[in-house]
Amino acid sequence: xxxxxxxxxxxxxxxxxxxxxxxxxxxxxxxxxxxxxxxxxxxxxxxxxxxxxxxxxxxxxxxxxxxxxxxxxxxxxxxxxxxxxxxxxxxxxxxxxxxxxxxxxxxxxxxxxxxxxxxxxxxxxxxxxxxxxxxxxxxxxxxxxxxxxxxxxxxxxxxxxxxxxxxxxxxxxxxxxxxxxxxxxxxxxxxxxxxxxxxxxxxxxxxxxxxxxxxxxxxxxxxxxxxxxxxxxxxxxxxxxxxxxxxxxxxxxxxxxxxxxxxxxxxxxxxxxxxxxxxxxxxxxxxxxxxxxxxxxxxxxxxxxxxxxxxxxxxxxxxxxxxxxxxxxxxxxxxxxxxxxxxxxxxxxxxxxxxxxxxxxxxxxxxxxxxxxxxxxxxxxxxxxxxxxxxxxx
Numbered sequence: 001x002x003x004x005x006x007x008x009x010x011x012x013x014x015x016x017x018x019x020x021x022x023x024x025x026x027x028x029x030x031x032x033x034x035x036x037x038x039x040x041x042x043x044x045x046x047x048x049x050x051x052x053x054x055x056x057x058x059x060x061x062x063x064x065x066x067x068x069x070x071x072x073x074x075x076x077x078x079x080x081x082x083x084x085x086x087x088x089x090x091x092x093x094x095x096x097x098x099x100x101x102x103x104x105x106x107x108x109x110x111x112x113x114x115x116x117x118x119x120x121x122x123x124x125x126x127x128x129x130x131x132x133x134x135x136x137x138x139x140x141x142x143x144x145x146x147x148x149x150x151x152x153x154x155x156x157x158x159x160x161x162x163x164x165x166x167x168x169x170x171x172x173x174x175x176x177x178x179x180x181x182x183x184x185x186x187x188x189x190x191x192x193x194x195x196x197x198x199x200x201x202x203x204x205x206x207x208x209x210x211x212x213x214x215x216x217x218x219x220x221x222x223x224x225x226x227x228x229x230x231x232x233x234x235x236x237x238x239x240x241x242x243x244x245x246x247x248x249x250x251x252x253x254x255x256x257x258x259x260x261x262x263x264x265x266x267x268x269x270x271x272x273x274x275x276x277x278x279x280x281x282x283x284x285x286x287x288x289x290x291x292x293x294x295x296x297x298x299x300x301x302x303x304x305x306x307x308x309x310x311x312x313x314x315x316x317x318x319x320x321x322x323x324x325x326x327x328x329x330x331x332x333x334x335x336x337x338x339x340x341x342x343x344x345x346x347x348x349x350x351x352x353x354x355x356x357x358x359x360x361x362x363x364x365x366x367x368x369x370x371x372x373x374x375x376x377x378x379x380x381x382x383x384x385x386x387x388x389x390x391x392x393x394x
Contacts, residue, residue, distance in 0.1 A: 003020030044120060047071065051063060063104040067116065077241075179191075193391075199221065235341070253342070296318070361382060363386065
């Protein structure tokens, strides 16, 4: 297949649209089911690069969940605790612990379930049956992977009345060194961002606390590779083998940190006993439970515990999750890693990161206020590495 005609581009009025290889060669993909669209393919090709690099860097199966060309999360195949399984809605899946790929997907999809609603999925390895069963029951637009077990493929083909978008990519495909894009009829050309992110990148630790344990190195690598494929400005919190909060596309660095930090806080609070024991009605669907949990934690537009509201969601009225209770729970969190795609210009980012349990930071460095940022890290016993490499993605 040398080209594939799309229904339309980013929006229905943008026609005609297609994907193709500029040199006339075959596309490195096979479409096994469905008819992916323009944004689907943007998500597919960005997400595939992310999981491929995670697998190469850490030697573990990886998965990511993408929405609008940024990851909601990314994770590697580490087993989930019982509480995390319940928080991710996967505690009923037999054989989960036997599939590292399924564990990676459960983590990636379970991190920010509201943002992952209607996502695009990428897997670093051949999709197995356990992973396919997890994917089948989620609301998702499509998936890209280097292959599919026959039974797993049939499971996925049954989604969306047989119209689920399933893409197989050649894992050996290597793009040209130079890449091009057009904006307003003007062609841009640049070298591909082939910068390698590995543990050597974290060797320049500039703070008084200068030891990075193996878990911290792993999580910092996850955060940095995630940022490499996240719309800038961006900040990523990571913990226990997964990205737990991504702040993408903000003009201000502190807004990135606040957004990512609030998502990380919500992820931790989802695992609290108070949230795990919420008495949901049996007829309440998974997406609705996600919305209610987010409302319960963050006191959003609707007070889900209010009279006249709680009856729609619960079998009995739950006690509100007070600000003091949430703060006390979050104060027990420690050992979180944080990556930034460019330097922190002010120490307010460190102050916000500390509130979400951050102990390890990787950022490029190079700000005229680096000394103030380092001083703030030293105040809280945070280890910070200067990578010397910016990771903007647009």
